[in-house]
């Protein structure tokens with residue numbers, strides 16, 4: 001059975017007070033809703049990670065970072081390494097988000113190195129990828145997604161995928177209010193699983209959780225999550241409100 005996962009990416013939102021407040025609200029609601037098997041992850045900004053880890057110590061939620069550098073240490077002003085994240089109790093990292101790719105010029109090659117560093121440090125990775133609108137309009141979405149996955153992940157041994165969750169996020173749906181239809185999401189997730197099957201075999205492909213991200217909201221989560229190859233969501237805007245986030249978490 002694949003894990004069902006809902007992860008909230010808070011992006012560059014919430015100062016310390018707001019981060020602790022939201023984390024505690026989410027933790028309380030998760031406890032109350034007595035979830036059966038859905039894993040809940042929240043990803044605050046770097047500076048608030050340690051305090052949020054502490055505030056949610058006994059809760060059934062995990063705390064993830066939104067990014068990290070691929071080197072362990074050194075002259076990389078403003079950067080944070082896997083080892084540093086681990087030292088404050090963060091064991092999961094989101095890598096390859098489209099905003100990192102677009103605004104910070106992250107390439108597949110850099111992402112392959114980041115994935116390696118996370119895995120060497122025994123961290124879990126939520127690996128994001130997805131096509132831009134022009135790719136979809138020209139019918140190239142599968143080609144683009146396949147190359148993003150191959151370039152950043154296909155150097156890995158099969159065992160590595162125990163620590164990797166994939167997040168398909170069509171860039172045209174992120175923060176735009178426009179969502180992929182449940183059918184578009186399912187078609188792409190099935191394609192991603194087939195791509196994994198072709199390289200690593202069906203057993204591995206069937207074991208990897210693939211999340212959908214892109215304007216996922218309480219109103220559309222249930223239908224998207226009901227699709228066979230959709231194992232949960234990576235949530236942006238709606239993760240900033242505890243009620244909306246929990247409505248998505250409980251949409252399975």
Ligand code: PEP
Pocket residue numbers: 009169173174175176177213214215216234235236237238
């Ligand atoms: C995201 O940034 O990963 C995301 C899915 O954002 P939103 O839900 O706001 O579209």
